Amino acid sequence: MSAKLTAVVAAMAMIFAVSAAQSASTARQQQALSNAKISLTQAVSLAQEQGGGQAISAEYDMKGAAAGEYQVKVLSSDGKKLTKYRVDPNTGQITAATNQPFEKVFTRLKPTSIQNAPTSLTRAITAAEQRAGGKATDASVDRDGDQVKYTVKVAKADGTSEKVRVNGADGKVASAR
Numbered sequence: 001m002s003a004k005l006t007a008v009v010a011a012m013a014m015i016f017a018v019s020a021a022q023s024a025s026t027a028r029q030q031q032a033l034s035n036a037k038i039s040l041t042q043a044v045s046l047a048q049e050q051g052g053g054q055a056i057s058a059e060y061d062m063k064g065a066a067a068g069e070y071q072v073k074v075l076s077s078d079g080k081k082l083t084k085y086r087v088d089p090n091t092g093q094i095t096a097a098t099n100q101p102f103e104k105v106f107t108r109l110k111p112t113s114i115q116n117a118p119t120s121l122t123r124a125i126t127a128a129e130q131r132a133g134g135k136a137t138d139a140s141v142d143r144d145g146d147q148v149k150y151t152v153k154v155a156k157a158d159g160t161s162e163k164v165r166v167n168g169a170d171g172k173v174a175s176a177r
Contacts, residue, residue, distance in 0.1 A: 035067070036067065036068075036089035036090060037089065037090050037091070037092070038070070038087065038088070038089050038090065038091070038092045039135070039136075040058055040060060040070060040125055040135070040136045040137070040139065041122045041125050041126060041136070042092065043058060043070035043072055043087040043089070043092070044058045044070075044072050044121055044122050044125070044139075045122060046072075046085075046087055046092055046094065047070075047072035047074050047085035047087060047094065048072075048074055050074075050085060050094055050097070051074035051076060051083050051085065051097075052076060052077055053074045053075045053076040053077045053081075053083075054074065054075050054077070054114060054115060054120065054121070055072050055073065055074050055075075055120075055121045055122070056073050056074070056075050056082075056114055056121065056140070056141045057072070057073045057121075057139060057140040057141065058070060058071070058072040058073070058121065058125070058136075058138070058139045058140075059071050059137065059138040059139070060089070060136075060137045060138065067088070067089055067090055068089060069086050069087065069088060069089065069095065070086070070087040070088075070089055071084060071085070071086055071087075072084070072085045072087060073085075073100060075111055075114060075115075077115075079111030079112065079115060080102075080111075081099065081102070082099070082100040082101075082102045083097055083098065083099055083100065084097070084098050084099075084100050085097050109141065109142065109143045109148070113143070113146075113148055114141055114148060117141075117148040117168040117169070118168065118169060118170065118171070119148070119150070119166065119167070119168045119169070119170065119171040121139055121141060121150060123166075123171050124139060124150035124152055124166040124168070124171065125139050125150075125152055127152075127164075127166050127171055127172070127173055128150075128152035128154050128164035128166055128173070128176075129152075129154055131154075131164050131173045131176055132154035132156060132162040132164055132176060133154075133156060133157075134154040134155050134156035134157060134161075134162070135154065135155055136152050136153065136154050136155075137153050137154070137155045137161070138152070138153040139151070139152040139153070141168070144167075144168075147167065147168055147169050148168030148169070149165055149166065149167060149168055149174065150165070150166040150168060151163060151164070151165050151166075152164045152165075152166060162176055162177065163176070163177055164176045
């Protein structure tokens with residue numbers, strides 16, 4: 001076998017291995033989420049209540065405890081403080097709260113844009129879950145021109161995942177892939 005052919009076969013094997021690992025990880029994440037007593041939207045609501053503001057991102061992280069954890073970033077109602085909350089997916093307890101560097105998040109998006117957006121992060125998560133037919137694992141806010149947009153990753157029962165973009169202006173799904 002030539003060196004080129006060997007390299008191509010090795011590269012293809014690596015691609016298949018990475019793809020299989022990602023699929024297994026998504027399936028493991030979907031299984032953990034289906035066992036969780038608290039959903040991502042409930043974790044967002046709990047963190048918002050604790051922080052007295054509006055969530056700008058939320059994700060399910062399997063790296064922490066055995067059951068994983070939700071990590072939710074909340075912008076204070078005055079737009080001056082950003083706090084990351086860790087929420088237990090089985091109890092809904094907030095296990096940690098840490099201040100986050102404000103400038104890293106808001107280089108492209110102003111706090112008032114998020115506060116004035118007609119669609120909240122929880123509404124965007126709900127729309128994405130309904131569209132994709134699974135459970136949200138990650139959600140964030142960003143800017144699309146002068147409008148707020150949300151990107152939500154949804155884990156599906158078949159082990160795949162789908163990224164859904166939701167318009168902040170009207171709460172409708174803009175795209176899914």
